[in-house]
Amino acid sequence: xxxxxxxxxxxxxxxxxxxxxxxxxxxxxxxxxxxxxxxxxxxxxxxxxxxxxxxxxxxxxxxxxxxxxxxxxxxxxxxxxxxxxxxxxxxxxxxxxxxxxxxxxxxxxxxxxxxxxxxxxxxxxxxxxxxxxxxxxxxxxxxxxxxxxxxxxxxxxxxxxxxxxxxxxxxxxxxxxxxxxxxxx
Amino acid sequence: xxxxxxxxxxxxxxxxxxxxxxxxxxxxxxxxxxxxxxxxxxxxxxxxxxxxxxxxxxxxxxxxxxxxxxxxxxxxxxxxxxxxxxxxxxxxxxxxxxxxxxxxxxxxxxxxxxxxxxxxxxxxxxxxxxxxxxxxxxxxxxxxxxxxxxxxxxxxxxxxxxxxxxxxxxxxxxxxxxxxxxxxxxxxx
Numbered sequence: 001x002x003x004x005x006x007x008x009x010x011x012x013x014x015x016x017x018x019x020x021x022x023x024x025x026x027x028x029x030x031x032x033x034x035x036x037x038x039x040x041x042x043x044x045x046x047x048x049x050x051x052x053x054x055x056x057x058x059x060x061x062x063x064x065x066x067x068x069x070x071x072x073x074x075x076x077x078x079x080x081x082x083x084x085x086x087x088x089x090x091x092x093x094x095x096x097x098x099x100x101x102x103x104x105x106x107x108x109x110x111x112x113x114x115x116x117x118x119x120x121x122x123x124x125x126x127x128x129x130x131x132x133x134x135x136x137x138x139x140x141x142x143x144x145x146x147x148x149x150x151x152x153x154x155x156x157x158x159x160x161x162x163x164x165x166x167x168x169x170x171x172x173x174x175x176x177x178x179x180x181x182x183x184x185x
Numbered sequence: 186x187x188x189x190x191x192x193x194x195x196x197x198x199x200x201x202x203x204x205x206x207x208x209x210x211x212x213x214x215x216x217x218x219x220x221x222x223x224x225x226x227x228x229x230x231x232x233x234x235x236x237x238x239x240x241x242x243x244x245x246x247x248x249x250x251x252x253x254x255x256x257x258x259x260x261x262x263x264x265x266x267x268x269x270x271x272x273x274x275x276x277x278x279x280x281x282x283x284x285x286x287x288x289x290x291x292x293x294x295x296x297x298x299x300x301x302x303x304x305x306x307x308x309x310x311x312x313x314x315x316x317x318x319x320x321x322x323x324x325x326x327x328x329x330x331x332x333x334x335x336x337x338x339x340x341x342x343x344x345x346x347x348x349x350x351x352x353x354x355x356x357x358x359x360x361x362x363x364x365x366x367x368x369x370x371x372x373x374x
Contacts, residue, residue, distance in 0.1 A: 044216040061217065067224035072298030073231035085231075090298065096220070105214060117219070126222070158226060160298035167299050168226045175223045184214035 040104030042146070044182045047097040049151050053079035055096060065154060067092060072160055083155075092156050097149035100182040107184035110144040113137040117177035123159035123168030126176060128152055133178060144182065154178075228300035230342070232371045235292040237347055244349075246274035246289040256291075258350065263287045265356040283356045284318075292345035295371045302373035307340050308333035312366040318355030321365055323348050333370050340371075 046063035048055045056064035068077030072090040076082060084091045100110050114128050115137040126133045128140050129152055144150050161167035168174065234256045239245040249257040261272030265285050270277040276288045295305050310333045311321050321328045328334055340346050352363060 040214060042214045042216045044218040046218060046220055055220075062219050062221075064221040064223065067222065069227045070224050071227040071229035073229040073296075074227055086296065086298075092224075098218075100216065102214075107214065124226075154220075154222070156222070156224065158299075162228075162299060162301040165301070170226050170228050170299050173223060173225050175221060178220045178222065180218045180220065182216050182218075 038104050040102075042100055042102045042105065042107075042110065042182060042184055044098060044100050044180060047099055047149050049095040049097045049149070051079060052095040053077070063096075065094060065096060067094065067156065070156065070158065072158075086160065088161070089157050089159055092158070093153055095151050095153050097151050098144070098180065098182075099149050100144055100146055102146040102184065105146075105184055107146075109142075109185050110146065110182045111139060111185055112141040112144050112150075113181045113183070114140050115179050117179055120176060121168060121174055123161065123163075123166060124174065124176075125157045126178065127155035127157060128178070132157075137179075137181065140180075143185070226299055228298065228302075228373075230295055230297045230300070230302070230305065230371060230373050232293065232295045232369060234369075235294055235345060237290055237292050237345075239290075241274060243274060244276035244288065244290055246272060246291075248291055251291075258289060258291070260287050260289060260352065263354070265354070280353060284353050285356070286351055286353045288349050288351040290347050290349040292347050293340075293369060293371075294345050295340065295342055297342045297373065300373060302342075304339040304341055304374050306335060306372045306374060307337040307346065308335045308370045308372070310334065310368050310370070312368070313364075315363070315365065316358060316361070318358050319363060320353040321367065322351040322353065323367070325351070328367065333368075336369075339374060 043061065045059055045061050046055055048058045053065050053067065067080050070076060070080065070092045072085050076092060079094050081093050082090060083093055098112060114133055116126060116133045116135050119135055120126055131138050131140055140152065159167045163170050233252055233254050234248055236248050236251045237245045240247050246258060260275050261270050263270040263277060263285065268277065268279055268285060270287050274289060278286050280286045293307065309323050309328055311328045311330045314330050315321055323336055326334055326336055350367065
């Protein structure tokens with residue numbers, strides 16, 4: 001019995017040694033071939049400028065600027081200035097920042113254009129910096145700096161004429177949308 | 186022929202690579218944004234005081250801060266007797282046996298914007314009750330500190346309206362400085 005048990009033990013030990021040796025000697029390798037297209041792009045956002053009208057949805061590409069009640073001689077909302085009055089028009093103005101963020105570009109700067117989404121109402125014209133806007137895109141800046149707030153002035157030139165005589169409607173909300181496009185140079 | 190095919194193939198590859206580079210490269214990258222503007226226009230009028238074209242001559246003293254809506258007018262030092270004023274630009278006169286008057290004229294200009302108002306009313310009020318036997322007037326209309334007194338019912342916009350500020354002082358009034366702030370009110374008709 002002892003001899004038989006010993007034989008079994010030896011056989012088992014040999015079998016385990018063979019099994020263990022075989023198991024730990026097994027290896028496998030694999031490779032993952034990865035492809036990434038780093039696409040370049042730019043994005044434009046509007047930011048509130050210091051001392052100016054607080055933009056609605058500041059920090060996005062779809063912001064709003066509420067001038068409140070404007071007049072040739074009356075009190076203006078915070079952040080709105082009146083750089084000129086008379087004799088036939090007055091101008092109210094605020095500032096805003098355009099931040100064009102780039103990635104993956106070798107472009108040194110960008111060109112900014114703007115246009116009115118719809119024709120301006122009677123008696124009002126819109127200006128960005130020195131450019132009077134129309135429904136056709138016009139160049140505002142040819143060398144905008146990426147990744148920084150670039151300030152621009154937004155001016156409303158308002159006729160002082162009475163409503164119906166070339167002046168704007170009085171006492172009614174007036175809205176306009178300006179489309180801005182930044183193009184990498 | 187084989188060489189030509191090879192050349193065409195290389196050209197296709199180059200074109201394809203250019204297209205890829207163009208698509209992911211730096212050219213024609215654009216981004217857009219929309220800024221919506223809102224406002225409401227309100228009609229308004231504005232009043233300023235100006236020196237009369239005759240400023241400096243008797244009866245037309247210069248205004249300090251002419252061209253604004255907050256000016257100062259110095260009428261100098263005057264007395265019943267001797268009958269005089271220290272400033273040559275001040276008009277001095279005895280209007281009765283016991284009262285003298287000093288006066289100076291200036292212009293009021295009211296402009297309008299975004300209104301069809303054809304003209305405006307002009308009124309004035311003094312800030313404090315004057316001492317006894319002292320009367321403040323504009324164009325011979327006595328002013329009070331209790332309410333605005335109408336000076337004109339329908340003045341034209343953007344037209345200089347000459348107004349003469351007068352102070353009538355009785356000879357019994359003690360020596361003192363007479364100070365008043367005269368507020369002019371223009372109201373669109």
